[in-house]
Amino acid sequence: MDRLDRRGPWDVTEESFHRRPARAQRPEFRPPARRRKVAGSLALVLLVVLAAAAGSLGGVLLIYSVDLPQISELEHYRPMSTTEIYDRNGQLIGSFALQRRTVVRYQDFAPVLRDAIISIEDKNFESHWGVNLFRIAGAAYHDMVSHTRSQGASTLTMQLARNLFLSDRRTFSRKLQEVLLTLQMEHTLTKQQIFTLYANQIYLGSGVYGFEAGAEFYFSKHASQLTLPEAALLAALPKGPEEYSPIRNPTRAFERRNLVIDEMLEDGKITDAQANAARNAPLGLHLAPPPNSVAPWFVENVREELDRRFGTQRVHEAGLKVYTTLDLNLQKVANQAVLTGLEAYEQRHGWRGHLLNVLDADLNPETFWHPDWSNPAVPGAWMHAVVTDVEPYQVTARIAKRTLLLAPDDWKWTGFTSAEKFLHVGDIIYVHLTADDGTVLHGELAEDSGVEAALLAIDNSTGGVLAMVGGRDFNLSQFNRATQAERQTGSSFKPYVYTAAVEDGITPQDHILDTPVSWGSYVPHNYDHRFEGSITIEHAFADSRNIPALKLAARVGIHNVIALAHKFGVTSNIPPFLPIALGAVEISLEQQVSAYSVFPNDGVRIAPHLIRKVTDAQGIPLLQTEPQVSEVITAKTARTMIAMFKDVIAHGTGENVAALHHALGGKTGTTNNYTDAWFVGFSPSTTCGVWVGYDDRESLGKGETGAHAALPIWTEFMKAAITGKPDETFPGDAFPLPDSMKGSTIQIQPHSAASHP
Known part of the structure; x- marks a missing residue:
């Protein structure tokens, strides 16, 4: 018993084994x-x-x-896109947007561009499920070791999720939301849909979003037309649009472009030969001109009208299609005609100097930037340049990042033989670019004394504005002198007087006395200070005689003349004084041109307008302009006036235009002290007006009449406007006034005038 008592529970002998009950009979073992x-x-x-x-x-x-958006919303997702402005022939003339973007389809991206993007941004894009764990782990390790957050690990889908819906803050919560969105997108969308959204959304610098807009901006072509070097350059930009900008940092852009090419070679997307050729290719930028540089005042007026109708946000984000009345080809002619006319004016008055110098403002000529350098420096353009070096027979200047050289022949008109006598380092000069040899620019020295000009042309049959120039340089002054400025009209107001007289029964063959006359203290005179005695109404109009115009205004009543001018569409406030007959009233160029179009339209006025129609991004019409038509004078009166307008061209103040050998009519206008020069005229299809002057009403100089300063610009434009229309005629040309139509001499007494100054 003592032995058995000393055995533990794990001591098993044959005797004890037989003594133990069967397992089923033993009590269950339980731990303490x-x-x-x-x-x-x-x-x-x-x-x-x-x-x-x-x-x-x-x-x-x-x-x-x-708070995550529903991925199903992407089926209806429309990114902010550019509102595009088209001319009457469907040519793009301008655009505006908060984000400059052109949305295209997957197949509109060149395969070489798709390969470049995937090779540099997300090699496993086609196979991964949205999140690349290996890249995330590698980036996390890099960040932990370097104690920075510079290592990226985002796939294309993650970048898209961030760009569409999230901020760029580097926080855990944002990253988690990015992953959740990515997984949803990969589950809902195809790879092609994801790539298309990404390629239309990504920022590429210089205000450009998406690869289609990037191709248009950097290379002036579509994304479907890109070459290998071009595609690689664009694919290099998403990582750092400003850091790798080919405009601001061309060296960095070149290096990263070649890195993209290396990645494509490693992925087997291109051959060794293709890679070598692409690496050695230049950046090859062909920057598109600023979107609104061809017709900037016109596009700005269009924008203002759209803002009033649709609201600023919709106009700048919804990608509207705006079809205007402008003719792009005529607009280019108008731009050139205005600048050529101003250059001729400047050279007639010789070199005046008074140049601004950047050194006087403590600026560095090597870093100075002029506002008009946003436009491309191309032959034919007029631009400002800053002088960087002056030698007796060579001037070196800078336009943006381009070098400009001037030789003695380029400043010969100034009268100086040595450049050192009138130019200095730091001077801001004005030049007419003539050539670009690929290394340097060449041009002729011009001058910008501050004189301005404006031109407006409309289609007589529709009232649509065909061309608009509001000044010399939109980058320096956005003030539109064609629509916003009101200037004294001089003799270009006289047609309202003569029209009122014709409606009162006067005929072109009636005679009137061109003799001294006075109304109280008002003693008028003619431009040439001479009197011609008895002359026809037709001759008085063609030669722009002042005394006959005043006598006619006194006969019909100055109040009636003013009322008729308002009926023509002149909205300016006109005081009822007799000198108004000579143009002592301020009217805008737009109003004058619109009013003059009544004559070739057989007495009907069609209100000028800029927009024909507007559609949304899908082509659904939003606006269709209906012309506003009103009858101003009878067809008989209009045709009578046409005959007199034609006489101005045939042998009057506008006789220089007769060389065009076309159906034309018009009227000059010159104000006191030569502060304003006008010419407004028309063909059967087009009415055009030109104004020249200084904003501060400084004199243009002795002899700078409408025929001298404004008419050459008008003539240059109308040459293009009548091209291809050799047979057009005015409505009354088939029924000319009979030569036998005579009238009596009109006697006007000084006391008959109802009003005086």
């Missing part, structure tokens, strides 16, 4: 009660922790996913 309690507590704690973790994770996911 204390151990059972500890194990149960640990299990409970573990379950609680796991439940808490799962709940927390679910809560976090719920919190960060509750």
